[in-house]
Amino acid sequence: MLQSLRSRILETLSSRDILPRYRPAEGPYQLLPPSTLPDLQSPDPQVTMTRKGLCPRPGSRVLALVFLLLLISAVSAGVIRHRPGPSGHPALLEATIDELQAGLASRRFTSVDLVKAYIARIHEVNDTLHAVTEINPDALAIARELDNERLRGSFRGPLHGLPILIKNNIATNDSMNTTAGSWALVGAKVPRDATVAQKLRAAGAILLGKTNLSQWAHFRSVNTTNGWSAYGGQSYGPYFPKQDPWGSSSGSGISSALGLALGCLGTETDGSIVDPADFNNIVGIKPTVGLTSRHLVIPVSEHQDTVGPLTRTVKDGAHILRIIAGADPLDNYTSSIPQGKVPDFVAACQLSALSGVRLGVPSNVLSILSTNTTEPILESFYGAFDILQAAGATIVEDTNFTSAAEFESSQLPTIILEADFVVNLQDYLSSLTYNPNNISSLADLRRFTQSFPLEDYPQRDTGLWDQALQNWNNTSPQFWPAYQQNLVYGDEGGLLGALKRYDLDAVILPTHFSSSFAATVGAPIVSVPMGFYPAGTPVSTDPWGLVEAAPNIPFGLSFLGARFDDAKLIGMAYAYEQRTKIRNKVSPYIVPQTEIRDVVGS
Ligand SMILES: *[C@@H]1O[C@H](CO)[C@@H](O)[C@H](O)[C@H]1NC(C)=O
Ligand SMILES: *[C@@H]1O[C@H](CO)[C@@H](O)[C@H](O)[C@H]1NC(C)=O
Ligand SMILES: *[C@@H]1O[C@H](CO)[C@@H](O)[C@H](O)[C@H]1NC(C)=O
Ligand SMILES: *[C@@H]1O[C@H](CO)[C@@H](O)[C@H](O)[C@H]1NC(C)=O
Ligand SMILES: *[C@@H]1O[C@H](CO)[C@@H](O)[C@H](O)[C@H]1NC(C)=O
Ligand SMILES: *[C@@H]1O[C@H](CO)[C@@H](O)[C@H](O)[C@H]1NC(C)=O
Ligand SMILES: *[C@@H]1O[C@H](CO)[C@@H](O)[C@H](O)[C@H]1NC(C)=O
Ligand SMILES: *[C@@H]1O[C@H](CO)[C@@H](O)[C@H](O)[C@H]1NC(C)=O
Ligand SMILES: *[C@@H]1O[C@H](CO)[C@@H](O)[C@H](O)[C@H]1NC(C)=O
Ligand SMILES: CC(=O)N[C@H]1CO[C@H](CO)[C@@H](O)[C@@H]1O
Secondary structure, eight states: OHHHHHHHHHOOSSSSSOOTTTSSSOOOOOOOOOGSSOOTTTTOOOEEEEEEEOOOOTHHHHHHHHHHHHHHHHHHHHHHHHHHTTOOOTTTOOOOHHHHHHHHHSSSSOOOHHHHHHHHHHHHHHHHHHOEEEEOTHHHHHHHHHHHHHTTTTOOOOOOOOOEEEEETBBBSSSSOTTOEEEEGGTTOSSOOOOHHHHHHHHEEEEEEEEEOHHHHHOSSOOOTEETTTTTTEEBBTTTTTTTHHHHHHHHHHHHTTTTEEEEEEESSSSOOOOHHHTTTTTEEEEEEEOOOOTBBSOOOTTOEEEEEEEESHHHHHHHHHHBBBTTTBBBGGGGGGOOOOOOOTTTGGGGGGOOOOEEEEEEEEHHOOGGGEEEEEEEEHHHHHHHHHHTTTTTTTTOOOOOOHHHHOOOHHHHHHHHHHHHHHHHHHHHHHHHHOSSSSSHHHHHHHHHHHGGGTTTTTHHHHHHHOOOOSSTTTTHHHHHHHHHTTTTSSHHHHHHHTTEEEEEEEEGGHHHHTTTTOOOOEEEEEOOTTTTTTEETEEETTTTEOOOOOEOOOOOOOTOHHHHHHHHHHHHHEEEEEEEGOOOOOOOHHHHHHHTTT
16 A cells, blocks of 8 residues: 555655655646636647657747746836836845845935835736745835834844745744645644744844645645745745746745845755755755755755745855854754854855866756756756856766666655654644644644645645554654665765765756755755746646746756855856856746835835
């Protein structure tokens, strides 16, 4: 029974969120019935896809062309509208911490203005993209207080007065719900803020709202979509109509991409920060597990979960990470931070950071994972070598991950996560001070989910929970040997082994292939925009109608490193970003129009 379920999970899981990330997203693709085709505010991305690859249907080139024309008109309109006003207000689609702080310091606008503008922008796109599930009703009052503080001459630092959205699995002790996208937890209360939320508040950030996500961080169904939650609906990426936003920090990726806040927090177990960063044209920092506290973050796995920023620039991500990182007595994985000291990630952002570094390329991973839809990604990846070398890096090819093929088909990574989830979820539920549906265990949660109509069961099943409830857990004697075996995939047989054997500073991979290799050992990844699918790319969709590949959809480059080498990776990503500025070379098809000048003084 267990065995057959496991095989089914391997066959049907549509996201790479919890399984080895590099498994090609192949499936029983077919021509979609008209009712599920993306609607026609956009061209109709009507295509078919075989198991082996894309077969453009007659006309798909024409459709792509129509889309391109629409895009060009949207962009040219956008360029006009997004030009900073005469008063020099930064355009919110790209605004950085430094630009917003300069405007706040010189009183060209206030934090109240920023909150108003970002809320208007969220409303402009939420009906189409479902990126944000709730807005903090206290945000304006908090902004006013922070404006007053600033006027009184007190400045808390780079995040003072800047609105940030957080993923809806990071708990806050305020009027907002923390649900992981489930109706089971709507109305639930926690005793205090999650440590990362509390640190943001203390640093003067305004928690503007909560972002949509793949429900339970994609740890419920074996047949569901990225970016869907019962509470938040289906979210979409902004670079092509009905674009798969990836996940599970889907809303955080979309929101940073479109300037719905200065930046966002997400969480990652295996891919949940770097994948939405990848396909939404932004930077994702997946910190070393233990660098940021998970206290009062709805868990998947204590061994793999980590909280990190999704931002438009590497430097903004570094600023946010610097605030949220650090030891926390309420999450003792943070006691593994070397010397207990948080490095200065912002100072690590140096143009020279690639000079003299050795970057490994595990070529066997590229050959194992490549499919027809990844061809443009690989082309762009090989193109990046020139830039990295010109910046002083040495590229070392064939630094193969020796167990990559075995890892790719192993069920162990999922079993370990399930064993953690049963126990870690129960701990989280026991910390609630108000638990409206009296859910205290995974068994309770499964009962609720299977009987509550809005949870979309059985169309979206509870396959991962069914299996977790039958299996041993992380307090059982079977756990430790299995966990040790699972570590080998990331250690000797994977990332850490290659770093040591070839004396590397980091490994580079297309982000699409990267996350699983760092996941099992809790190693860091920084993903930065690298390219986008060119005009003429056949449009391919998954069985639910989400668009996976199409012209204009972006993708990123990942730097993977040893545990607690986060600062080093941030430096390299910055040096690459500054030389390429890929983000500016591709535009979303949908862009909110409200700018600071529209709200100043209102
Ligand atoms: C890619 O597509 C071509 C035809 O379009 C096909 O011949 C080939 O087998 C495909 N390759 C893979 C790896 O799917
Ligand atoms: C989403 O946008 C619509 C239209 O502006 C608005 O009515 C609705 O309240 C928004 N939802 C949230 C949660 O902000
Ligand atoms: C939290 O959920 C409750 C119950 O559905 C709802 O009334 C409330 O508006 C939500 N809070 C926010 C800030 O959306
Ligand atoms: C959590 O919120 C409640 C209700 O506002 C408040 O009484 C309590 O002090 C808060 N807890 C902390 C640790 O701030
Ligand atoms: C998964 O869900 C899709 C959409 O409802 C459906 O077409 C497909 O048959 C399901 N696959 C399995 C294996 O249940
Ligand atoms: C880890 O933290 C918990 C409280 O969250 C504490 O009970 C436990 O003793 C700590 N374990 C270690 C090894 O420090
Ligand atoms: C690494 O993998 C590539 C691609 O699979 C292969 O051609 C090469 O021989 C391998 N190199 C080593 C040193 O194993
Ligand atoms: C939860 O438990 C409390 C106390 O036992 C009870 O009053 C309440 O009705 C229960 N709520 C639900 C939804 O079962
Ligand atoms: C974990 O498994 C043990 C048996 O090995 C069992 O006693 C315990 O109740 C399980 N914990 C949870 C949270 O299910
Ligand atoms: C804020 C937001 O976008 N909420 C939406 C989430 O998804 C549901 C279902 O699609 C919509 O009804 C909400 O408006």
